[in-house]
Amino acid sequence: MVELDELLGASGVLGSDQVGDYAIGPFVPMAAARPADTQEVSLVLEWAHRNNVAIYPVGGGTLKHLGNPPTRPGIALDMSRLNGMLDFQPADLTVHVQAGMTVEDLDSALAQDAKYVPLAPPLPGRATVGGTLATGISGPLRSTYGLPRDWLIGMTVVGPDGTISKCGGQVVKNVTGYDLNRLYTGSLGTLAVITDATFKITPAPIAWAAVVAAFESNQSAVSACHYLLAQPYAPHALHLLNPDAVRHLDVGQLPTGYGPAALAVVAGRPASVKRRTEDIALAWLGSASTLRIEGGEAIQLTESLADFPVNPIHPTSLCIRINAQPSALEQLMAMETTEIAGAHPAILADAGFGGGRLIWWNDVSQEDPVQLAQHLRDIQADAVASGGSAIVETCPPETKALVDVWGPDPSGMDIMRRIKRQFDPRGVLNPGRFVGGL
Amino acid sequence: MANSDFLDQLRAIVGDEYVIDHREDLLVYEYDGSVDRSMPRAVVLPANTDEVSRVMALAYEAGITVVGRGSGTGLSGGAITPPDGLQVAFPRMNQILEVDSVNRTALVEPGVINLDLDNYVRKFGMRYAPDPSSQRACSLGGNIAENAGGPHCLAYGATTNHVIGMEVVLEDGEVVYLGGQAREATGYDLRGAFVGSEGTFGIATSILVRLLPTPESVRTFLGIFPDIDSACTAVSAVIGYGIVPAALEMIDALSIKAVQNVTDAGYPNDAGAVLLIELEGLHEEVEEVTRDVESALWDTGAADVRIAEDDAERERLWVGRKTAFGAFGTIAPNYYLVDGVVPRTQLTQMLRKVSEVSERYGITIANVFHAGDGNLHPCMLFDAREPGVMESAMAAAAELMQECAALGGTLSGEHGIGLEKKEFMPLVYEDEDMAAMQRVREAFAPQNRLNPGKIFPDGSYYRPSPHPASHTAALYA
Numbered sequence: 001m002v003e004l005d006e007l008l009g010a011s012g013v014l015g016s017d018q019v020g021d022y023a024i025g026p027f028v029p030m031a032a033a034r035p036a037d038t039q040e041v042s043l044v045l046e047w048a049h050r051n052n053v054a055i056y057p058v059g060g061g062t063l064k065h066l067g068n069p070p071t072r073p074g075i076a077l078d079m080s081r082l083n084g085m086l087d088f089q090p091a092d093l094t095v096h097v098q099a100g101m102t103v104e105d106l107d108s109a110l111a112q113d114a115k116y117v118p119l120a121p122p123l124p125g126r127a128t129v130g131g132t133l134a135t136g137i138s139g140p141l142r143s144t145y146g147l148p149r150d151w152l153i154g155m156t157v158v159g160p161d162g163t164i165s166k167c168g169g170q171v172v173k174n175v176t177g178y179d180l181n182r183l184y185t186g187s188l189g190t191l192a193v194i195t196d197a198t199f200k201i202t203p204a205p206i207a208w209a210a211v212v213a214a215f216e217s218n219q220s221a222v223s224a225c226h227y228l229l230a231q232p233y234a235p236h237a238l239h240l241l242n243p244d245a246v247r248h249l250d251v252g253q254l255p256t257g258y259g260p261a262a263l264a265v266v267a268g269r270p271a272s273v274k275r276r277t278e279d280i281a282l283a284w285l286g287s288a289s290t291l292r293i294e295g296g297e298a299i300q301l302t303e304s305l306a307d308f309p310v311n312p313i314h315p316t317s318l319c320i321r322i323n324a325q326p327s328a329l330e331q332l333m334a335m336e337t338t339e340i341a342g343a344h345p346a347i348l349a350d351a352g353f354g355g356g357r358l359i360w361w362n363d364v365s366q367e368d369p370v371q372l373a374q375h376l377r378d379i380q381a382d383a384v385a386s387g388g389s390a391i392v393e394t395c396p397p398e399t400k401a402l403v404d405v406w407g408p409d410p411s412g413m414d415i416m417r418r419i420k421r422q423f424d425p426r427g428v429l430n431p432g433r434f435v436g437g438l
Numbered sequence: 439m440a441n442s443d444f445l446d447q448l449r450a451i452v453g454d455e456y457v458i459d460h461r462e463d464l465l466v467y468e469y470d471g472s473v474d475r476s477m478p479r480a481v482v483l484p485a486n487t488d489e490v491s492r493v494m495a496l497a498y499e500a501g502i503t504v505v506g507r508g509s510g511t512g513l514s515g516g517a518i519t520p521p522d523g524l525q526v527a528f529p530r531m532n533q534i535l536e537v538d539s540v541n542r543t544a545l546v547e548p549g550v551i552n553l554d555l556d557n558y559v560r561k562f563g564m565r566y567a568p569d570p571s572s573q574r575a576c577s578l579g580g581n582i583a584e585n586a587g588g589p590h591c592l593a594y595g596a597t598t599n600h601v602i603g604m605e606v607v608l609e610d611g612e613v614v615y616l617g618g619q620a621r622e623a624t625g626y627d628l629r630g631a632f633v634g635s636e637g638t639f640g641i642a643t644s645i646l647v648r649l650l651p652t653p654e655s656v657r658t659f660l661g662i663f664p665d666i667d668s669a670c671t672a673v674s675a676v677i678g679y680g681i682v683p684a685a686l687e688m689i690d691a692l693s694i695k696a697v698q699n700v701t702d703a704g705y706p707n708d709a710g711a712v713l714l715i716e717l718e719g720l721h722e723e724v725e726e727v728t729r730d731v732e733s734a735l736w737d738t739g740a741a742d743v744r745i746a747e748d749d750a751e752r753e754r755l756w757v758g759r760k761t762a763f764g765a766f767g768t769i770a771p772n773y774y775l776v777d778g779v780v781p782r783t784q785l786t787q788m789l790r791k792v793s794e795v796s797e798r799y800g801i802t803i804a805n806v807f808h809a810g811d812g813n814l815h816p817c818m819l820f821d822a823r824e825p826g827v828m829e830s831a832m833a834a835a836a837e838l839m840q841e842c843a844a845l846g847g848t849l850s851g852e853h854g855i856g857l858e859k860k861e862f863m864p865l866v867y868e869d870e871d872m873a874a875m876q877r878v879r880e881a882f883a884p885q886n887r888l889n890p891g892k893i894f895p896d897g898s899y900y901r902p903s904p905h906p907a908s909h910t911a912a913l914y915a
Binding site for chain 2: 089091092093094114136138146147149150157159163164165166167169170171172173174175176177178179180181182183185186187191192202203204206226229230231232233234268269270271272274275276323324325326327353354355387388389391406407410411412413414415416418419421422423434435436
C-alpha cells in the first residue's frame, strides 16, 4: 500500500489495523483509501485497476451489509471526505453536492431556503447522497414523491480505470444522450464510483400531519387502504404495519392491542394538509381506533418509517425487502405467519407504492443455515412468481454464503452482464456483490 | 440476400399487404417532424411481438439496419431511415391491453396514441400525465424512444417517470422484459436506460405505464404581460413563491398573433407575452395557491390576470398553446423548431440572445415554450424557397445551442438528439462522457443495427442544405 500512501498522503490511507469499521460481514478489506476529491478518487481507481485490486466503495456505511459477500480481496474506498456543497441555486430549484455529503446535511442546507429533496434514506445523519444513489434505497414518501432517481439530474462518476465522466447536467429537463443517471442509480457501485450529484429540488412542505388507524383484520385494513388511494384526498404516503411492527415503531401513542395499523402521511400547504387529514380520518371512522398526529411529530414518525429496516440492525437479524404491486398487499400482510427461528416477522408495507419489508429482529442464526437459505429461496421464488422480487437485505453470514440475496436472475440478466463487462471488464468494482454475482 | 428474397420473407412473416415497398407508398415514411428525409428500402407493419421478433431476426441475419417509427411526429429525425434500412411501424399494434385501477397502471401496445390513452383511462378516474404538444398524434412507443415531455412534465416528470416495465425486442430478435410489474425491479435499471435511447437499444412492443388519479380541481390562469422580460421575471417570481404549478408555459407576441390567426384562444392581440399557468390538486389547495400566483403575476408587472371560467375556456387556452406550431403556417410556409434548455434564471438572458440572433440573421423567430422548467422552443419561420435561408436557419440554430450550453443548459429537453443535434453533442459532453454512453449501447445492441448514425457525432450524415428537397438528398449521401 506504499504507493497508495504516496498518492493520497498518509492521512488518506488507513492500514489493515484500522479498517474494522469497513468490514462487510466477516470480510475485512486490506486497507481503506480516503480520497479528498474526485481527482483523488480517480488516482485510487487507476492504481487499483493497474494492480488488479478490488474496490469496495462506502458512504456512511449504513447499508454496507447490502449485497452478496465480496468475492475478492480489496480495499475500501471511503467517500466521506467528499462532503461539500458545490452549488445551490434556490431560484433554479437545483442543488449540486459531493457524494459523501450526508443526506441530513443536504436537507439542512436546503431547509434554510425552504427547499426539499425527498431522498429520505434510513439514518440520514450517516447515510450519504452517493450511498443513497448507489444502493437505490428510497424513503417512505416514494409512492407520490418518487424515487431518488426521479430527482437526480446529473452526476460525475469515476470508472474502474480512473476515467472521470459526467452524465446528465444541471438543468431539470434533459434528454441529451442516454440516461446514465438511472443506470448508475441502484447499481451498487459495480459500474462506477459516484463523486458528485445534482438534483432538482422542490419547495419544502409547509405543514405535515399523519393519521393512524388500527384495524381488526388484515382484510379490513387492506380494503381501507385501497379505498383511500383511489380518493382525491389520498395521502402522500400510506403504510400498513402488522402488530409487531406497530410495537416496534417508536411512537408512543400508536394504538396497540388491535390488528394491523394503517399510517397515512400528508405534507404540503396548510389548507391541503388540513383537508386531507380530516377526510382521511372521516374515511377511517369505521376502524377500531384512529389517531391524528400534527407537525413535528408527524415528521418524526415519517423518519421512523425510513429508519425502520435498519434501526436497529444486528448481523443475526433478518430483513427482506419485497418488491410487489399494490394489489399484492394482502398477500404481503399474510406473510406474518412465516415462522423463522421460532418468531414471526414485523411487516412494514408501502400500500401506495407496493411491496414492503419483513423483519425478524430475533436471532435467526439459531436456524440451520441450509434450511434458512432454502426458506429464503422459496420466498424469493414466490415473489418472482407474482411479478415482483424479494431481496434479502440482512441475514447471518452463514446463510448469506448459501443464497443469492437478490434472488433468481432478473429478466435482462444477459444485458446486465454485458453492461458490467463493458464498464468493468476486470471486475474490480464491488465484485460479486450485485445481482447474478456482478 | 437479394432484396426481393428479403421482401418475400418479410411478407411470409406479416402477410403481403403489410410490407410496403413501392416508391409512391413509401413517400409518407421518408420523413418525420424534422427537416430531414430519406426513403427506406421498405416498411413493415407487424401485428404482434412475435412478428416484430421474427422481422428483427430476419433483418439481423441479412445485415439490414432497422429503424422503429411511431407516428412520425418526432422533431430530431429519430425515425429517419437510411435508404438501405428497414422501417418498422406500429399502426396495427395500437391496443390498450389492460387498465388496472388498483395498481393504477395500463398495459399498452406501442402504437397507442398518447391522447387516446389519456382519454380512455379518464373513464376510470385516472390520467396518463406526459402530454407532448403532439399528443393527438404521437404514439407511446415513440414517447418511450424520445423520453417525451410536455407542459405537465413540470409537475409530473417526463415519460421515464411513468414507465414501469416494457417488453422489448433487441436487434437480433430476442424478446426481453425490462423493469418489472412492481414499481421497482432488481438489477441495473435497464428500463431507465432504455427510455430515451432513441430507438438504438431495441423496440418496445408492450409497455406498462403508471397512471395518476385525476385531480379534484384544475385552475388555468392567463397572465398577460407587456413584454417578454417581465414575463420571464414572473416565471421566477412564481417559483420564488414556493409554487411548482402543474404547467407554466410562455407564448410570445408573434406566437399569439399566429394562434389568433387560426383560432380564438382568448389571447390578447396586443400582449408582449402571455403565461399559461395551471394549478391542480384539492379545491382548498388550488384556492390557497391561487392567491400566490396572482400576487406573483401582479407584482412583476402583469397587465392583466385572467382565470378560465369553465372547462370550455380552459380547453380554449390550451388549444391555443398546443396548436401554435401549426399556426405558424399563417406567418411563413416553413418552420424549424429548436429545443434547448437553460436554468430557469437564465431565461431572460437566453431570450435576449434569441432576439439578437433573429435580428442578425434576418430570420423571424417565435417563442412558445415550457418556461417553468427552462425548456425553450425558439421557432424559426421562413420560406425555404428563398436561397440561402435554410443555411441561415441552421447557423442561427447552432448559435442558440451554443448559448444554451454556455448558460449551463443543454441541447434538448424533450425532442431528442437524433440526426438534428448529434454534431453538437461535444458542446455539453466530453469524449469520456459519450464513451460511457456508447458502452451501454454496445451492451444492448452490440452490432449497432438499430437506428445507427443517430445521437453521437460522426461527421458523416449531417449536411445542412440550402433547400429541404436537396437537403434530403445530401442526408445519406
